[in-house]
Amino acid sequence: MQISNWVNYWLFLPLKLMVVVGGQAPKAIRSVECYDFKEERWHQVAELPSRRCRAGVVYMSGLIFAVGGFNGSLRVRTVDSYDPVKNQWTSVANMQDRRSTLGAAVLNGLLYAVGGFDGSTGLSSVEAYNMKTNEWFHVTPMNTRRSSVGVGVVGGMLYAVGGYDGASRQCLSTVECYNCNSDVWTYVAEMSTRRSGAGVGVLNNLLYAVGGHDGPLVRKSVEVYDPAINTWTQIADMNMCRRNAGVCAVNGLLYVIGGDDGSCNLATVEYYNPTTDKWTVVSSCMSTGRSYAGVTVIDKPL
Numbered sequence: 001m002q003i004s005n006w007v008n009y010w011l012f013l014p015l016k017l018m019v020v021v022g023g024q025a026p027k028a029i030r031s032v033e034c035y036d037f038k039e040e041r042w043h044q045v046a047e048l049p050s051r052r053c054r055a056g057v058v059y060m061s062g063l064i065f066a067v068g069g070f071n072g073s074l075r076v077r078t079v080d081s082y083d084p085v086k087n088q089w090t091s092v093a094n095m096q097d098r099r100s101t102l103g104a105a106v107l108n109g110l111l112y113a114v115g116g117f118d119g120s121t122g123l124s125s126v127e128a129y130n131m132k133t134n135e136w137f138h139v140t141p142m143n144t145r146r147s148s149v150g151v152g153v154v155g156g157m158l159y160a161v162g163g164y165d166g167a168s169r170q171c172l173s174t175v176e177c178y179n180c181n182s183d184v185w186t187y188v189a190e191m192s193t194r195r196s197g198a199g200v201g202v203l204n205n206l207l208y209a210v211g212g213h214d215g216p217l218v219r220k221s222v223e224v225y226d227p228a229i230n231t232w233t234q235i236a237d238m239n240m241c242r243r244n245a246g247v248c249a250v251n252g253l254l255y256v257i258g259g260d261d262g263s264c265n266l267a268t269v270e271y272y273n274p275t276t277d278k279w280t281v282v283s284s285c286m287s288t289g290r291s292y293a294g295v296t297v298i299d300k301p302l
């Protein structure tokens with residue numbers, strides 16, 4: 001690399017950390033670790049106040065939120081927030097519903113908790129959290145019950161991808177889209193395959209559905225949705241079969257973190273480069289194999 005490029009890289013590329021919250025290893029854990037892209041290393045940070053896997057995890061207004069999940073005995077409605085500057089977790093208002101394997105996303109300044117499983121049934125219900133009032137409120141439910149659902153926001157719309165419909169006992173290929181201005185859910189094009197526990201992420205205004213499973217079959221296949229043409233397209237397979245993995249986008253790459261291959265929890269991370277249509281395994285693994293962890297990307301605290 002030329003010196004000028006090198007200086008640019010260190011001075012201007014925003015420093016990001018990938019934070020992996022809780023998960024199943026094989027029981028619900030409190031551990032939180034983060035990957036420093038510059039150092040190419042993992043660090044442990046403050047543990048969750050209580051064990052949590054299958055939670056929804058987002059980054060909003062400088063804080064990480066871990067929403068609901070399973071604590072080893074119960075699906076919970078509790079929510080913890082993490083301040084990266086103080087390296088400290090605090091509890092905020094509970095959701096109205098218990099939910100694990102939910103989807104969580106930020107849209108128009110609100111934190112949405114979508115679907116999931118309450119311990120007896122898959123949920124179609126959706127609620128939103130207003131940080132200013134510290135309150136959760138229900139919005140229009142989805143058309144389908146979806147546990148193990150993946151969500152992502154593209155172009156101001158929230159997409160709920162696949163999952164498991166307790167009623168028909170089928171993994172789902174259907175996808176629906178939430179417009180927060182009209183408070184309406186609408187079906188969009190289905191994926192080419194059924195995926196429950198897919199990792200869902202957004203890169204360059206495209207929605208990715210990574211791995212997941214259909215019954216006992218764990219997938220390594222990946223497909224990508226372009227809202228502009230309402231079409232799913234298959235892309236290169238991952239190196240490993242994964243379901244219940246975390247997904248996040250950083251610096252033009254899509255990262256997939258952990259998950260399980262149907263028998264083992266995985267400590268490996270791989271990333272997709274859309275320019276080359278290739279998956280590459282990151283050389284540094286997490287400290288422990290974990291599935292059902294929440295993953296988000298934050299700005300590195302100064």
Ligand SMILES: *[C@@H]1O[C@H](CO)[C@@H](O)[C@H](O)[C@H]1NC(C)=O
Nearest residue numbers: 050051071072073074076078
């Ligand atoms: C799980 O949560 C319930 C209710 O919040 C609590 O009573 C229980 O002690 C928790 N279990 C574990 C293992 O933390």
